[in-house]
Amino acid sequence: MANKLTGQPPLIQVEHLKKYFQVGRGRVLHAVDDVTFSIPKGTTLGLVGESGCGKTTVGRTLVGLYKPDGGKILFNGEDITGVKGKQKRALNRRMQMVYQDPYASLNPFFTVGEIITEGLEIHGIGENKKERMEIAYDLLQKVGLHREHANRFPHEFSGGQRQRVGLARSLAVNPEFIVCDEAISALDVSVQAQIVNMLVDFQESMGLTYLFIAHDLSMVRYISDQTAVMYLGQVVEIGDIHEIYEHPAHPYTQGLLHAVPVADPDYEQARKGERIMLGEVASPINPAPGCRFCSRCPRATEACKHETPQLRYVGGTHQVACHNL
Amino acid sequence: MSEHLLEVKDLKVSFDTYAGEVKAVRGVSFYLDGGETLAIVGESGCGKSVTIQTVMRLNPEPPARIVGGSILYKGEELTSKTDKEMRSYRGKEFSMIFQDAMTSLNPVVRIGKQMCEAIRIHEKVSHEEAKRRAIEMLGKVGLSNPETVYRRYPHTMSGGQRQRVMIAMALCCHPSILMADEPTTALDVTTQAQILELMQDIQRETGCGIILITHNLGVVARMAERVAVMYAGQIVEKGKLSDIFYHPKHPYTWGLLGSMPDMQERSDSRLTAIPGSPPDLFAPPKGCGFAARCPYCMEICLQSDPEESPVGEGHTARCWLLNPYAAACRPVPPVGRDKQLVTPEVAGYLERKGVTQDGQ
Numbered sequence: 200m201a202n203k204l205t206g207q208p209p210l211i212q213v214e215h216l217k218k219y220f221q222v223g224r225g226r227v228l229h230a231v232d233d234v235t236f237s238i239p240k241g242t243t244l245g246l247v248g249e250s251g252c253g254k255t256t257v258g259r260t261l262v263g264l265y266k267p268d269g270g271k272i273l274f275n276g277e278d279i280t281g282v283k284g285k286q287k288r289a290l291n292r293r294m295q296m297v298y299q300d301p302y303a304s305l306n307p308f309f310t311v312g313e314i315i316t317e318g319l320e321i322h323g324i325g326e327n328k329k330e331r332m333e334i335a336y337d338l339l340q341k342v343g344l345h346r347e348h349a350n351r352f353p354h355e356f357s358g359g360q361r362q363r364v365g366l367a368r369s370l371a372v373n374p375e376f377i378v379c380d381e382a383i384s385a386l387d388v389s390v391q392a393q394i395v396n397m398l399v400d401f402q403e404s405m406g407l408t409y410l411f412i413a414h415d416l417s418m419v420r421y422i423s424d425q426t427a428v429m430y431l432g433q434v435v436e437i438g439d440i441h442e443i444y445e446h447p448a449h450p451y452t453q454g455l456l457h458a459v460p461v462a463d464p465d466y467e468q469a470r471k472g473e474r475i476m477l478g479e480v481a482s483p484i485n486p487a488p489g490c491r492f493c494s495r496c497p498r499a500t501e502a503c504k505h506e507t508p509q510l511r512y513v514g515g516t517h518q519v520a521c522h523n524l
Numbered sequence: 525m526s527e528h529l530l531e532v533k534d535l536k537v538s539f540d541t542y543a544g545e546v547k548a549v550r551g552v553s554f555y556l557d558g559g560e561t562l563a564i565v566g567e568s569g570c571g572k573s574v575t576i577q578t579v580m581r582l583n584p585e586p587p588a589r590i591v592g593g594s595i596l597y598k599g600e601e602l603t604s605k606t607d608k609e610m611r612s613y614r615g616k617e618f619s620m621i622f623q624d625a626m627t628s629l630n631p632v633v634r635i636g637k638q639m640c641e642a643i644r645i646h647e648k649v650s651h652e653e654a655k656r657r658a659i660e661m662l663g664k665v666g667l668s669n670p671e672t673v674y675r676r677y678p679h680t681m682s683g684g685q686r687q688r689v690m691i692a693m694a695l696c697c698h699p700s701i702l703m704a705d706e707p708t709t710a711l712d713v714t715t716q717a718q719i720l721e722l723m724q725d726i727q728r729e730t731g732c733g734i735i736l737i738t739h740n741l742g743v744v745a746r747m748a749e750r751v752a753v754m755y756a757g758q759i760v761e762k763g764k765l766s767d768i769f770y771h772p773k774h775p776y777t778w779g780l781l782g783s784m785p786d787m788q789e790r791s792d793s794r795l796t797a798i799p800g801s802p803p804d805l806f807a808p809p810k811g812c813g814f815a816a817r818c819p820y821c822m823e824i825c826l827q828s829d830p831e832e833s834p835v836g837e838g839h840t841a842r843c844w845l846l847n848p849y850a851a852a853c854r855p856v857p858p859v860g861r862d863k864q865l866v867t868p869e870v871a872g873y874l875e876r877k878g879v880t881q882d883g884q
Contacts, residue, residue: 460742
């Protein structure tokens with residue numbers, strides 16, 4: 200896996216990305232605050248963190264659904280931060296998104312065929328309607344559905360099948376980069392496994408690059424090459440997937456990994472009574488200076504309250520933002 | 525009469541719809557004792573929620589209909605009780621924690637009023653006494669400033685806080701059975717860990733029995749003493765926690781365990797998905813409900829439904845493979861500690877049928 204990361208030019212580079220939302224009365228919600236990472240071509244970055252940590256905002260800003268308030272996004276080495284018009288449209292074809300909620304993200308008035316061919320039509324792929332439908336049939340088969348499904352409506356499908364349709368829709372325009380925003384969170388475990396396997400297959404056969412956003416840490420391990428852990432708008436730890444799972448350095452990453460229940464009764468029995476991470480995510484509105492995790496951190500010292508820790512290399516590609524390592 | 529706190533025997537529940545009869549629960553039996561936790565696991569639509577909702581008789585009848593079986597609570601038969609009689613049980617004898625705390629709390633009523641309502645329905649106490657108990661309960665579930673929480677509306681709270689309120693509300697009449705329907709599915713892992721610990725603390729303190737519905741096997745491993753695996757309206761396997769995880773006997777349990785990602789071992793391998801999706805319960809298959817998705821399916825599985833057969837102390841499974849005439853069979857890839865490979869004859873059989881274990 201490690202050699203997959205090295206030697207590949209980065210497809211996506213994000214530098215000091217910032218996205219703030221004005222929430223009235225002069226208050227500012229720091230959804231994404233100075234985030235930097237890069238994703239090499241053909242690999243997957245898993246972005247994890249609790250709800251409200253800004254991981255979805257990162258994904259949405261990347262594909263251009265939000266305008267960043269600072270920083271740069273490079274796609275294939277080109278700065279795409281403020282592109283508009285025709286260029287933007289061309290980019291939309293190359294970057295796609297699969298959404299969290301398979302129920303809300305498909306138009307209930309469109310048949311599956313129409314949902315898939317809409318993007319083709321917009322980007323002028325395929326000569327006529329017939330040709331575009333052929334492409335749709337092909338895609339349906341690729342994602343494990345049948346061509347007869349093209350004439351059905353979203354409500355006739357189960358959650359897993361809908362997520363397949365959503366995936367077919369984003370694959371239709373032949374993208375290079377896909378943001379999977381909690382694409383499997385709403386599904387049953389066995390269906391999650393089906394979708395994850397499918398994503399891995401498509402990555403291998405089509406050379407896709409993924410940003411895989413999830414709060415389920417166990418599935419992230421199966422699909423990612425790198426992981427970035429976010430807390431309140433900032434990346435607190437980033438690096439090679441196995442490095443992070445086997446040697447988590449940041450107290451937040453350790454807490455997150457520790458909280459995941461393991462399907463092994465003896466293991467669970469053995470760690471009964473161990474301390475779990477307390478508290479909840481603080482508010483991202485006008486955050487105080489200093490380390491944002493310090494209110495929940497078991498290792499917090501006086502310095503953490505005043506100084507924001509920066510990401511530092513702790514070996515290889517592994518970077519951690521913590522004062523007390 | 526009955527030695528168990530709650531005993532459900534051969535429960536069958538159907539829903540009458542315009543499209544026909546949906547056989548949601550098709551003969552489910554289990555029991556629960558005080559102070560223990562029973563986990564019911566299975567995919568969505570397998571009937572696990574309907575089962576416990578029927579125990580509380582929460583499904584409107586019609587369309588729901590108890591076709592057969594019995595529910596004994598402290599020796600008393602519940603299936604024949606009227607709605608009015610059931611009211612004295614709900615909230616008092618058993619209460620429920622729902623998955624989605626946002627939609628289960630009344631958005632236009634303050635937390636305190638919702639809680640006092642439940643207390644005053646079951647017990648003749650004054651407003652002040654009810655309020656005192658509600659605040660005490662809110663403090664017990666780990667909410668800081670219970671007096672403030674008492675006066676708040678649900679939308680001003682986070683998902684974890686709302687779930688704590690739900691638990692406080694469920695506990696305020698000291699029920700002897702707590703039913704939790706996917707209590708942590710919508711929560712973050714860290715909040716999930718906190719809520720699960722809270723439920724265990726409460727169980728230790730009050731000695732109530734917990735029926736936990738979930739599809740997360742990690743949660744099961746952390747919480748349960750006994751496990752029932754449900755599929756297509758039936759319990760296909762049940763037993764002690766260690767039996768189900770380390771010596772599973774039903775191919776569906778193998779599939780479930782195989783599709784759980786392994787957090788401890790470094791793994792670049794693929795997950796084992798169970799191919800296909802559950803059968804349509806409008807017309808349940810004649811044979812075994814899992815046959816269409818089962819890699820070990822035999823002729824007989826399509827013809828007739830297997831009986832529950834004991835495979836150990838308190839451990840039963842519904843599968844024809846357990847029949848002495850069936851070929852010995854092991855899960856591929858091996859799950860749990862049962863890490864032996866398939867016997868040669870079964871491998872050959874699988875090869876002949878061209879079965880793979882991958883997704884569709």
